Each structure stands twice: as C-alpha cells, then as structure tokens.
Amino acid sequence: MLNDNLEQQLTTLYDYWFTQFDFPNENGKPYQSSGGKMVMNNCLKKKIPNGWNVESVYSNQLSSIIKPGVDKFDTKTYFATADIKGTSLSSGTLIDYENRENRANMQPNVNSVWFAKMKDSIKHLYLNEEMLPIISSSILSTGFCGLQCSDVSFEYMASYISNTYFETHKDMLAHGATQEAVNNDDLAGIHIVIPDDKTLQNYHRITQPIYSQISKNICENQELVKIRDWLLPMLMNGQATIAD
Template sequence: MLNDNLEQQLMLLYDYWFIQFDFPDNNGNPYQISGGKMVWNDTLRRNIPENWKVQSVISNCLSSVIKPGVKIFNTKTYLATADVKGTSISTGTIVDYDGRESRANMQPSINSVWFAKMKNSIKHLYLNKEMQPIISSSILSTGFCGLQCNEISFEYIASYVSNAYFEIHKDMLAHGATQEAVNNDDLAGVHIIIPEDTVLCAYHETTQAIYAQISKNVCENQELVKLRDWLLPMLMNGQATIND
C-alpha cells in the first residue's frame, strides 16, 4: 500500500532527527555525529540537544488537549475507535445530533492529532487541511484523545504519536477493571521532547508534503469504500450488472 511506504519514510526520518538527534545542523551536517552539544536530561535519563526541553504529552507548548463537545449538526458520520485501524478509516455510522450516543462527542479540527486511549489499541488520525472532507463530515468517539496543534507543530506531534515510544508508555500507564485505558492524568507521565523552533520548522517543511499525500490517499480510499458499499448490494440483487 502506498501509505505504508510513506509512513515508513516518516518513521525513518523521525528516528534520525529525534531519536538519534542527527537532524541537519546550521551547516547542514548531522547534529550529534558532527559534535553538536548534548546535555543530560534527568527526566528522560539520556542526553538531548542543548536548549531542547522535555514536557508531557498532555501539557506542552506545541499542542493542547481537545475537550469533549460537538457543534450542533443535522447528520454526520460517527467514527468510533472500532472504525479506525492503524491510520485506515472505515465508513463509520450516520448519526444525527440528538440521536447520537453519548460517546459520539469529539469535534475533529484541522491540524489535530488523535489516538485511541485503550491499551494495545493503535488507532491514529492525523487531520491536516487535506483531510477537510473527513473533518467537516465527521464526529469522533470519546475513546479518542485529541491534541490540537498549529500548522508548524502538526507533523512533529503526528510523528511522535506514531513512534513506538509513545504507544509503549501509553500502554504501561493504562488501567481499568473492564477495559484498560489512559486518562489525561495518566498521560502527564508520558514525555515529549520539545525541539528548538528552527528544527521544528525544518521538520515541518521536510515532511509536510508527505503527510499531505497520505491524507489525500486516505480520503480517496474512503470514497472508494463508500462507492463499493453502494454498488455491491446492487450487483448482488441484479439491479446492476458488469459488462465484459
């Protein structure tokens, strides 16, 4: 699948820039391997680039938590966590404002990053401007946690959530008698590195086109699924036929 290849490129790039810290320095050389200054961070118990910070995923200067609540609407597509697998989206369920279930209460927005709160549940939504068709027609389950980013921080936050470090630490903090999951207080224990603005902007410029293409593919795939679901019953009951 095309998106799998694009996502692999992003994973490798994120690892190179923010795990190995070999992002391009002021001379275009790999930062750490070229002797860039590193300082010890007590929270992460490892060295990180000088002047970088460490904050929590739930309280940081690059994103803010999206609170429950949706705007009044006639009908929209409700995407439960079961409707998302990895980054793939199914057709969801058509609901109206008054008749929707209580969990159908999260408002998607441009430059927002979403992940499932449940343990061992990798479900991610990266909603940039190319995802506007889905943003405008959908509401989400409260089983998702949303992080509102700005245009510059979106790709970095999305890549951070995609990284295995995030899901491993999320799962370690999950709890519950019937279904283990995390809440906002739990996520205060998941840490994120805050790079300098120049590096953040460079990552945005480097990866923006890749995320845009992934989103276009997601929207096209969803339209194809809708077309298939509309056409298949007609073919099965003979209302439509396929000519050789």
C-alpha cells in the same frame, strides 16, 4: 500499500532526527554525530541537544488536549475506535445529533492528532487540511484523545504519537477494571522532547508534503469505499450489471 511506504519514510526520518538527534545542523551535517552539544536531561535520564526542552503530552507548548463536545449537526459519520485500523478508516456509522450515543462526542479539527486511549490499541488519526472532507462530515468517539496542534507542530506531533516510545508509555500508564486505558491526567507522565524552533520548522517543511499525500490517499480511499457500498447491493440484486 502506498501509505505504508510513506509512513515508513516518516518513521525513519523521525528516528534519525529525534531519537538519534542527527537532524541537520547549521552546516547541513548530522547534529550529534558531528559533535553537537548535548546536555543531560533528568526527566529522560539521557542527553538531548542543547537548548531543547522536555515537557509532557498533557501540557506542552506544541499542542493542547481537545475537550469533549461537538457542534450541533444534522447527520454525520461516527467513527468509533473499532472503525479505525492503524491509520485506516472504515465507512463508519451515519448518526444524527439528537440520537447519537454518548460516546459520539469528540469534534475533529484541522491540525489535530488523535490516538486511542485503550491499552494495546494502536489507532491514530492525523487530520490536516487535506482531511477536510472527513473532518467536516465526521464525529469521533470519546475513546480517542485529541491533541490540537499548530500548522508547524502538526507533523512533529503526529510523528511523535506514531512512535513506539509513546505507545509503550501509554500502555504502561493504562489502568481500569474492565478496560485498561489512559485518561488526560495520565498523559502528564509521558514525556515529549521539544525541539528548537528552527528544527521544528525544518521538519514541518520536509514532512508536510508526505503527510499531505497520505491524507489525500485516505480521502480517495473513503470515496472508493462509498462507491463500492452503493454499487455492490445493486449488482447483487440485479439492478446493475457489468458489461463484458
């Protein structure tokens, strides 16, 4: 699948830049491998580039947690966590504002990053400008946590959420009697490295076209699913036929 290849490119680049810290230095050479200054960080118990910081997913300068609540609407498509597989969307369920279930109460926005709160549940949504057709017509479940990002921080936060570090620590902090999950307060225990502005800008510049293409592919696939769901019943009951 095309998106799988694109996502693998992003994973490799993120690991190189923000796990190995070999992002390009001022001379275009890999930072840490070329002797860039590293300083010990007590939260991570490892060295990070000089001038970088460590904050938490709950409170950081690159994103803010989206609170429950949706604008009034006539009909929209509701995506429960079960409707997402990895980063792929199903057709969802058509709902109206007055009769929607209580969990249908999260408003998607441009430049928002979403993940499932449940333990052992890797479900992610990355909603940029190219996802506007889905954003404007959809409502999400409270089983998702959303992070509102800026234009520049969106790609970095999306890559961070998709990294195994985040999902591993999310699972470690999940709790509950019937279904283990994290709440917003738990996210204070998950650390995130905050790069300097120049590196963040460079990562945005390089990865924005990749995330853009992924989103275009998702929206195109959603349209194909709609056509299939409209056409298939007519083919089955004979209202439509396929010419040889």
